[in-house]
Amino acid sequence: MMPVPLQPMASLSVDQLAIESNPDLFEAPSIVFFNKALATSLGISNENVNFFAAQDIPDSAKTMAQAYAGHQFGHFNPMLGDGRAHIIGDIIDANQRTYEFGFKGSGATPFSRGGDGKAALGPMLREVLISEAMHALGIATTRSVAVVKNNQVVFRDPPQPRAVLTRIASSHIRVGTFQFFAARGLHKSVEQLCEYCLARHFPNVEIEANTQHNALTLLQEVVKRQAALIAQWMSVGFIHGVMNTDNMLIGGETIDYGPCAFMEAYNPNAIYSSIDQHGRYAYINQPGVAQWNLSRFAETLLPAIHDDKDKAIILATEAVQSFSNEYDIAFREQMRTKLGIADTVTEKECDVIISKWLNLLKENELDFTRTHRLLGTAIASPNQFLESLPEQNRAGLNEWLQHWRSHVSDLVDQAALEKVNPALIPRNHLVEDALKKAWQDNDYSLFNELLESLKTPFTTPGNHQFMLAAPAGFDDKHVTYCGT
Ligand code: AMP
Ligand code: MG
Numbered sequence: 001m002m003p004v005p006l007q008p009m010a011s012l013s014v015d016q017l018a019i020e021s022n023p024d025l026f027e028a029p030s031i032v033f034f035n036k037a038l039a040t041s042l043g044i045s046n047e048n049v050n051f052f053a054a055q056d057i058p059d060s061a062k063t064m065a066q067a068y069a070g071h072q073f074g075h076f077n078p079m080l081g082d083g084r085a086h087i088i089g090d091i092i093d094a095n096q097r098t099y100e101f102g103f104k105g106s107g108a109t110p111f112s113r114g115g116d117g118k119a120a121l122g123p124m125l126r127e128v129l130i131s132e133a134m135h136a137l138g139i140a141t142t143r144s145v146a147v148v149k150n151n152q153v154v155f156r157d158p159p160q161p162r163a164v165l166t167r168i169a170s171s172h173i174r175v176g177t178f179q180f181f182a183a184r185g186l187h188k189s190v191e192q193l194c195e196y197c198l199a200r201h202f203p204n205v206e207i208e209a210n211t212q213h214n215a216l217t218l219l220q221e222v223v224k225r226q227a228a229l230i231a232q233w234m235s236v237g238f239i240h241g242v243m244n245t246d247n248m249l250i251g252g253e254t255i256d257y258g259p260c261a262f263m264e265a266y267n268p269n270a271i272y273s274s275i276d277q278h279g280r281y282a283y284i285n286q287p288g289v290a291q292w293n294l295s296r297f298a299e300t301l302l303p304a305i306h307d308d309k310d311k312a313i314i315l316a317t318e319a320v321q322s323f324s325n326e327y328d329i330a331f332r333e334q335m336r337t338k339l340g341i342a343d344t345v346t347e348k349e350c351d352v353i354i355s356k357w358l359n360l361l362k363e364n365e366l367d368f369t370r371t372h373r374l375l376g377t378a379i380a381s382p383n384q385f386l387e388s389l390p391e392q393n394r395a396g397l398n399e400w401l402q403h404w405r406s407h408v409s410d411l412v413d414q415a416a417l418e419k420v421n422p423a424l425i426p427r428n429h430l431v432e433d434a435l436k437k438a439w440q441d442n443d444y445s446l447f448n449e450l451l452e453s454l455k456t457p458f459t460t461p462g463n464h465q466f467m468l469a470a471p472a473g474f475d476d477k478h479v480t481y482c483g484t
Helices: 038-040 120-136 175-183 187-201 211-238 283-305 309-339 347-363 368-375 381-385 397-405 412-420 426-442 447-454
Strands: 016-018 031-033 064-066 069-074 075-077 085-091 098-104 145-154 162-170
Touching: 031 120, 038 145, 069 175, 085 145, 120 145, 120 412, 120 426, 120 447, 175 187, 175 283, 187 211, 211 283, 211 309, 283 309, 309 347, 347 397, 381 397, 426 447
Parallel strands: none
Antiparallel strands: 016 064, 031 145, 064 085, 069 075, 085 098, 098 162, 145 162
16 A cells, blocks of 8 residues: 555656666564654555555655765765665645655665665664754754664664665755756756746745746845754754755755754854864854855856856855845844844844853853753843853853843743743754664663654753753764764
């Protein structure tokens, strides 16, 4: 029986966007994660374990690997593509939203470039925890539908059971998809892709017969959406870790939970990725990197934007430069909300309060999430707030609190601030513990408890341990690895 009411993949008249490729055999799968709420909203009623192992795919659905290029750590690779993922088509949810439905770790494809096409259980469970936490925090993201594993060993360090993750995304079209076509001089395809992306991801925007209008409009819209997304990342201390252009989706969802992490003590230079030796993707660099990626996106659109190259460059540059302002506005609004600052406070004053606050967090090495969460108590009692922080980490805060309180909206109280400052993020030490127990000991109790709590991050969790920072020394040494 076909468990998913699949539509054929929306027909893109772009050559070579995807090629047919069959998933690997995946013997004796067992299901270790099933997102019932999400599956139900997608019209999937049963946990068909074989299907979630990318087996028994109905003949009516073609399995495909998408082609893309991308700048990885700044270096252009003209041929990347899905090396271990298969997309089987579009699926429409209960709210009439369309998603691409696919599998990760489902086997080698023509784009595998020597990789084994497989995924290990730990990293797939990690993607579940982080992506579902992001979703619950209100941040656009790909979603995790199911994970299956079997007893086959994938040779990673350390070796782990093999797994397949079922994932949905509003589409998997990324900056790297545009780069793939542009690098081959397929400018007509780029124009078609522009139209397709506008219709799919920006339905409120009008598409015109005029390709110049479409390309420039798409660029402007993607700039705005990325600015909003990165501002949200920054407001929860999320560090993506591998912001290559092939990991930036045109639809504006967060994708690819490889070496990502949530920051604990506020440190603008925080890096967690084992492969990011030079801190290219450090926390504070993320807005700049997003803009850099958008410049690469803009380059692919130049021939579509204007026949006159100089004019195209002027128009595209203006659009990409608008990112800075869009980001500043979005980040200020995030922080204004987190700090409960009244709407009447000018942008300039607001920025002063925010930057002093972040500076104090940094100098006092305060936990980013916990300190924001506790700040609500300072509305009624600054002393109560101060006393909840370690004595040696309060320098300068009293003065800031007095200033801040005189700018807080009358409408804001502790409860209001708790609605916008999460109690819970997927803390690295908890995630590592939960994953280890799950894949090493086959004990999913911590994984399930953590996942359940992460679904309501603004509610104080029953397990208070989940709110605490990592044990001393853990965070300094912690590194995360590319999703292998
Ligand atoms: P990522 O770092 O996950 O964005 O992946 C970068 C590229 O490497 C993509 O083209 C992936 O499909 C490919 N890739 C990652 N892991 C594997 C693997 N185990 N086998 C084949 N390709 C892979
Ligand atoms: Mg990727």
